[in-house]
Amino acid sequence: MANRARAEAVDPHSEGGAPPVPDSEKGGWSRWHMLGIEDLSRSEIETVLDTAPQFSAVQRRESGIKKVPLLQGRLVVNLFLEPSTRTRVSFELAAKRLSADTLTFTPSSSSVVKGESLHDTLATIEAMHSDIIVIRSTFAGAPNILANRHPSHIINAGDGYHEHPTQALLDAFTMRRHIRKMRQDPEASLDGVRVAIIGDIAYSRVARSNIWCLTKLGAKVVLCGPRTLMPAEIKKMGVEATSNLKEALDGADVVYALRIQLERQGSCLLPSLREYIQLFRVDNDSLKVAPDHALVMHPGPINRDVELAAEVADGPRSVIMEQVSNGVAVRMAIMHLLANHV
Amino acid sequence: MTQSEQRLTESTVVMTADAVSDAIRRMATEILDALGQSDAFVLLGILSRGRPLADRIANEINSVTGAAPNVGSLATTLYRDDLRSGMGKPRVGAGETHFDFDVSGVTVVLVDDVISAGRTVRAAMDEVMDYGRPKRIQLACLVDRGVRELPIQPDYLGATIDTHVEDHVAVRLAETDGEDIVLLERVAE
Numbered sequence: 332m333a334n335r336a337r338a339e340a341v342d343p344h345s346e347g348g349a350p351p352v353p354d355s356e357k358g359g360w361s362r363w364h365m366l367g368i369e370d371l372s373r374s375e376i377e378t379v380l381d382t383a384p385q386f387s388a389v390q391r392r393e394s395g396i397k398k399v400p401l402l403q404g405r406l407v408v409n410l411f412l413e414p415s416t417r418t419r420v421s422f423e424l425a426a427k428r429l430s431a432d433t434l435t436f437t438p439s440s441s442s443v444v445k446g447e448s449l450h451d452t453l454a455t456i457e458a459m460h461s462d463i464i465v466i467r468s469t470f471a472g473a474p475n476i477l478a479n480r481h482p483s484h485i486i487n488a489g490d491g492y493h494e495h496p497t498q499a500l501l502d503a504f505t506m507r508r509h510i511r512k513m514r515q516d517p518e519a520s521l522d523g524v525r526v527a528i529i530g531d532i533a534y535s536r537v538a539r540s541n542i543w544c545l546t547k548l549g550a551k552v553v554l555c556g557p558r559t560l561m562p563a564e565i566k567k568m569g570v571e572a573t574s575n576l577k578e579a580l581d582g583a584d585v586v587y588a589l590r591i592q593l594e595r596q597g598s599c600l601l602p603s604l605r606e607y608i609q610l611f612r613v614d615n616d617s618l619k620v621a622p623d624h625a626l627v628m629h630p631g632p633i634n635r636d637v638e639l640a641a642e643v644a645d646g647p648r649s650v651i652m653e654q655v656s657n658g659v660a661v662r663m664a665i666m667h668l669l670a671n672h673v
Numbered sequence: 674m675t676q677s678e679q680r681l682t683e684s685t686v687v688m689t690a691d692a693v694s695d696a697i698r699r700m701a702t703e704i705l706d707a708l709g710q711s712d713a714f715v716l717l718g719i720l721s722r723g724r725p726l727a728d729r730i731a732n733e734i735n736s737v738t739g740a741a742p743n744v745g746s747l748a749t750t751l752y753r754d755d756l757r758s759g760m761g762k763p764r765v766g767a768g769e770t771h772f773d774f775d776v777s778g779v780t781v782v783l784v785d786d787v788i789s790a791g792r793t794v795r796a797a798m799d800e801v802m803d804y805g806r807p808k809r810i811q812l813a814c815l816v817d818r819g820v821r822e823l824p825i826q827p828d829y830l831g832a833t834i835d836t837h838v839e840d841h842v843a844v845r846l847a848e849t850d851g852e853d854i855v856l857l858e859r860v861a862e
Contacts, residue, residue: 385751385769394775395804399751671756 522549530589614640696831745772777805
């Protein structure tokens with residue numbers, strides 16, 4: 332019995348054998364680098380968020396090895412020209428769990444201290460034939476410069492005040508997971524979700540990347556902080572801005588507190604820490620206007636009892652520790668997409 | 674489906690719904706004969722269709738012995754051998770590996786719908802071994818279509834089909850596709 336039929340579009344990996352399915356039909360990825368959120372489409376962001384859960388599962392293996400061979404034999408170089416512990420460790424762990432080899436350059440231990448120029452440091456790394464370079468720098472655009480002159484995949488781990496894309500992605504992943512659990516809808520998106528970001532917006536690459544990411548995903552973003560630390564034209568990014576904490580927290584589904592840099596106190600930008608605490612601290616008192624389900628988030632490290640009260644940081648609404656473990660999963664997803672799909 | 678994917682093919686039914694049920698029943702019997710009682714082994718279904726097949730085998734075993742073996746799922750997406758050169762495409766949302774029993778010291782029977790090159794089974798073995806050290810691993814497949822690229826053979830098999838590399842074997846199951854049928858699709862001349 333024979334009948335004519337159209338060939339079924341099937342994943343080539345299934346043992347049936349079939350022509351490959353074009354990227355446009357399945358979660359596609361075609362970027363060589365992860366430099367920022369600003370240029371990413373909603374679909375690309377969602378591809379990262381949809382790729383991460385399988386890596387969360389790897390980390391949660393109880394009896395097995397917390398490792399998969401996806402980047403076996405590949406070299407990931409961490410170039411941390413600005414001090415960092417949590418982000419650096421997160422990237423190192425992500426690379427190791429993908430079975431990659433890792434190398435880490437940090438300012439105090441590197442020859443930068445001996446006076447070697449950035450140019451020569453980069454040339455040394457080039458000679459090692461790295462596959463992925465993760466770079467954190469005080470200079471905005473440093474990852475872009477590196478991407479233009481280097482064949483490796485470049486991941487921006489924070490460039491000056493500009494962007495911190497992997498942080499925004501792990502934050503969005505965390506928010507989406509909770510929204511889905513709360514609504515009992517495994518396909519729920521962040522459309523219409525109200526996110527309040529509190530703190531020093533002007534000098535925060537975390538805020539910038541989060542604003543891009545959340546607005547592209549359809550969330551409603553409200554910024555709150557001292558006017559001196561709120562960029563004048565910020566509303567052009569499609570967000571609301573206020574210097575009234577209660578107004579920002581009213582109806583917020585997510586409360587995101589940014590670290591206030593203690594060096595700013597006493598400068599003309601921030602009169603005193605005490606004034607900041609009175610007006611902008613996220614604590615049980617200010618959270619009274621927020622709904623019960625509101626998540627409390629922070630990129631870390633926390634200045635306890637400054638921007639965030641200790642009992643809130645450790646309290647039932649806080650998902651700060653989950654952000655940390657989600658960070659490893661999201662960074663694994665990003666490295667896998669960059670190294671294996673282009 | 675885009676223009677470039679529409680090909681006219683000749684579709685032959687190689688297994689009807691009855692043939693599929695018979696094959697599953699036979700494999701369940703063979704597994705019981707070889708491995709003994711239901712608590713002596715576990716079933717791990719591969720990719721999408723291996724899991725409903727594993728569930729059906731477990732049901733058959735249950736109706737014979739009154740007890741069902743443990744069943745789990747393996748995604749194998751993180752262990753594929755074709756990802757390094759960018760040949761593979763990201764499979765997002767294909768389901769995740771999930772089982773809530775220990776595999777160490779246990780007989781694991783991998784279950785898949787079709788075996789061809791054998792690379793999926795090898796990826797499945799790599800994945801299982803990252804979770805523990807099974808006493809032994811065996812393989813149950815509904816269809817063997819030949820065209821092997823690795824020395825891997827099923828221990829329990831529903832049917833063998835002779836195929837060319839460019840043919841496509843489509844297994845459809847009620848749980849995933851609404852009907853039980855196995856089709857051989859050849860590109861029409």
